Amino acid sequence: MPDNYEDIINLPYPRNDWNFLIKHPRMSIENRAKIFAPFAALRGHSDAIAETAEKKLTIRQEELMEDSRIELDEALAALSERLQRGEHPTIRVSYFVQDKILAAGVGTYREIEGLAAKLDLNTATLQIVDTKIPLNDIQWIKFA
Known part of the structure; x- marks a missing residue:
């Protein structure tokens, strides 16, 4: 060739x-x-x-059962104590995100893992790095 x-x-x-x-x-x-x-x-x-x-994948927001609510409150209290001591623990959070178009209470559940930056009880939000999550939308919190 x-x-x-x-x-x-x-x-x-x-x-x-x-x-x-x-x-x-x-x-x-x-x-x-x-x-x-x-x-x-x-x-x-x-x-x-x-x-x-x-x-x-949208679903209705689930209401937490009493035992899940107690576990979440205990985790938030432990997180608050650690943040007041100046610690910023790594946590994993499952939370509900409202769909902007669909009806109220319909959306998706997301999980995020990162350093807990701030727990603001006045605005009822938890900040993980740059993401602010309303406390009412949190399903569970796990410490890494």
């Missing part, structure tokens, strides 16, 4: 050719990076797909 590039394979690279460099200047590293940057042809498409998938 004949080599299709025989006529140019041994030609020198035109680095030192001044005319070539004037017509085709070297591209900066920043501009080269822009060429290969990720591109989303349809803005919001991946968010819409994720939202649609999430809607398929």
Whole structure:
């Protein structure tokens, strides 16, 4: 099979050719990076797909049983004590997220794990890193 590039394979690279460099200047590293940057042809498409998938899994918010409520209150009290001592324990929390479109009390349960940053009883929220969770939406808390 004949080599299709025989006529140019041994030609020198035109680095030192001044005319070539004037017509085709070297591209900066920043501009080269822009060429290969990720591109989303349809803005919001991946968010819409994720939202649609999430809607398929929506359920009604469950009311906590008495024993689960007691366990949650004990975990919140223990967390409050540790935060007052200046500790920021790693916790795992399951909580309810209300769907913005569907009726009240319908949404999904999510889990998050991270450092407990703040337990604010005035606003009734628990902050884990940057996520603020209403205390009424928490299903359970586990210390890691």
